Amino acid sequence: MSTIKLQLNIGTKTLPNPVGVASGTFGYGSEYEKLIGLEHLGGLYTKAVTLEPRPGNGIPRIIETPSGMLNSIGLANVGLDAFVRTKLPYFKTLKCPVIVNVAGSSADEYLRLVEALEEFDEVWGYEINLSCPNVKKGCLAFGSDPAQVETLTASLRSRTAKPLIIKLTPNVTSIGSIARGAEQGGADAVSCINTLLGMVIDIRKKRPVLQNMTGGLSGPAIRPVGVAAVYNVARSVKIPVIGIGGIMTASDAIEYLLAGASAVQVGTGTFVDPGIPEKILSGIETYMKEEGLADMGSFHRFIT
Amino acid sequence: MNQFSAHVTKNREIALDYYELSFIWSADNTPEPGQFITLRCGTGTAPLLRRPFALSSYNPETKTARIIYQKRGEATTLLTAKHPEDTIDIIGPLGNGFPAPSEGSRPVLVAGGIGLGPVLFLAKAMRETQTPPLLIFGARNRYQVPLEIIEPLSASIDIAVCTDDGSQGFKGTAADYLQEHCPEHPEFFTCGPHPMMKAVYDLSRTCRARCWVSMEQIMACGVGACMGCAIAVKGEKPFARVCVEGPVFDGDAVVW
Numbered sequence A: 001m002s003t004i005k006l007q008l009n010i011g012t013k014t015l016p017n018p019v020g021v022a023s024g025t026f027g028y029g030s031e032y033e034k035l036i037g038l039e040h041l042g043g044l045y046t047k048a049v050t051l052e053p054r055p056g057n058g059i060p061r062i063i064e065t066p067s068g069m070l071n072s073i074g075l076a077n078v079g080l081d082a083f084v085r086t087k088l089p090y091f092k093t094l095k096c097p098v099i100v101n102v103a104g105s106s107a108d109e110y111l112r113l114v115e116a117l118e119e120f121d122e123v124w125g126y127e128i129n130l131s132c133p134n135v136k137k138g139c140l141a142f143g144s145d146p147a148q149v150e151t152l153t154a155s156l157r158s159r160t161a162k163p164l165i166i167k168l169t170p171n172v173t174s175i176g177s178i179a180r181g182a183e184q185g186g187a188d189a190v191s192c193i194n195t196l197l198g199m200v201i202d203i204r205k206k207r208p209v210l211q212n213m214t215g216g217l218s219g220p221a222i223r224p225v226g227v228a229a230v231y232n233v234a235r236s237v238k239i240p241v242i243g244i245g246g247i248m249t250a251s252d253a254i255e256y257l258l259a260g261a262s263a264v265q266v267g268t269g270t271f272v273d274p275g276i277p278e279k280i281l282s283g284i285e286t287y288m289k290e291e292g293l294a295d296m297g298s299f300h301r302f303i304t
Numbered sequence B: 001m002n003q004f005s006a007h008v009t010k011n012r013e014i015a016l017d018y019y020e021l022s023f024i025w026s027a028d029n030t031p032e033p034g035q036f037i038t039l040r041c042g043t044g045t046a047p048l049l050r051r052p053f054a055l056s057s058y059n060p061e062t063k064t065a066r067i068i069y070q071k072r073g074e075a076t077t078l079l080t081a082k083h084p085e086d087t088i089d090i091i092g093p094l095g096n097g098f099p100a101p102s103e104g105s106r107p108v109l110v111a112g113g114i115g116l117g118p119v120l121f122l123a124k125a126m127r128e129t130q131t132p133p134l135l136i137f138g139a140r141n142r143y144q145v146p147l148e149i150i151e152p153l154s155a156s157i158d159i160a161v162c163t164d165d166g167s168q169g170f171k172g173t174a175a176d177y178l179q180e181h182c183p184e185h186p187e188f189f190t191c192g193p194h195p196m197m198k199a200v201y202d203l204s205r206t207c208r209a210r211c212w213v214s215m216e217q218i219m220a221c222g223v224g225a226c227m228g229c230a231i232a233v234k235g236e237k238p239f240a241r242v243c244v245e246g247p248v249f250d251g252d253a254v255v256w
Helices: A080-092 A107-117 A146-157 A175-185 A220-234 A250-259 A268-272 A276-291 A296-301 B074-080 B113-127 B147-155 B174-181 B194-206
Strands: A008-010 A013-015 A019-021 A062-065 A068-071 A098-102 A125-129 A164-167 A189-192 A196-198 A215-218 A241-244 A263-266 B002-015 B018-024 B036-039 B051-059 B064-070 B087-094 B106-112 B134-139 B158-163 B186-191 B211-214 B230-232 B239-241 B248-250
Touching (some): A125 A146, A220 A250, A241 A250, A250 A276, B002 B074, B018 B087, B113 B147, B147 B158, B174 B194, B186 B194
Parallel strands (some): A019 A263
Antiparallel strands (some): A068 A215, B051 B064
């Protein structure tokens, strides 16, 4: 194999490589700039941005679980105005694509956020968060109904030509039908999965460990769930699928690619070792050379 | 802050279930008392997350840093098996250290249990400057008092050891000791269990002294990205991240 093509088209743009970092696990990028070379990332998915600043949920917010962790952060973020003022200038200095993760408690909020960010070239595209399990309004409520996903995606589509990625929740009966709603609404890609709803109970205090009672489960424990979801979604839509869930190694990422993903995001894995995304990218390249795979699409012919 | 692979130089039990791990420091910045590292205790997926540990000393000549930890779960049990020449994956230095004491105050350093680490580091740093501090260490019983670590300091600073059962030193908690023996013009620096730090803070209010507290919270990223290690604080924002806004906070800022 003479050349390997790691790039991937999402709508009108091209991701430089298939390994990005997942929203909510990488802040706004600057937090990790001293530890890794951000220029190697095939996409920096920002901490979710909401219209108003949000303080986040009560404490404690996280607890480790077997090969995973449960979190209930509650979309703690600086809000749109401060995001534009204090975070966008930093994104201008970055060489990797910055995909802004957008979350709202009403359809109108999602639209206003995208409208407000549209003029900034440093915003490469959007990942629409229809899947956070830790907030009371919006997100999951939209993300579990294919018709609502389609309507909201279509409204967003009419407001932007930039890549529009819909992030899907696994906490539904049929993730494939939700993905179809996104595709029919005009999404350029879907990313899945967001965290699984979970609970941990302190048996001495006889109450849930997290103040919010439940949280989102992530980490290696959920990887087989994510791979199955990607397998299902990739057979339901023609747009690219971005695989997320418990990826720690190149072989984990390759499972997602073989299941039908064209790119992946590393989330909890970055907490464990910030160098993981770069190691995974290099492992994927090696695998492609060894297996004679030319591009990301060539992973998809094996499992039908 | 850097991520580096550090050679272990020593790992030994210094009191019942309390260990001191020494390793070669190779980050760009030298650590300050109160700052911490995160360390990957295993290599697999359980335990998964890095664990935060406050540094207990740093020797710039040998470039050796130390932490004191308690064996209390899977991760720290794995850590006890590290031997000299093993390497450990470290990110540090992280967070903000203790501030310098105000002029004219007598630094009172109060440590409980595993909170001894950062307080010892601070005590060693203060030994060479201004007014020598008073160090108060509280433990449950004499088996949990790492005397060989504390005693060498007694030549240069005043030390009081307190045990709940009176089996070593003063009988009672570190806060009980302070009630009876608080020096004049104190400024408190404390790390330990939440109830102990709250007691020290309450005392600081009655004697109108400043109180610096090193807070603990479950942590995931350690670098300010995940918002997981929040604690409740007073002021405009209801929460602060222990990893980047802390771990050392002004006691007045904490919602106790």
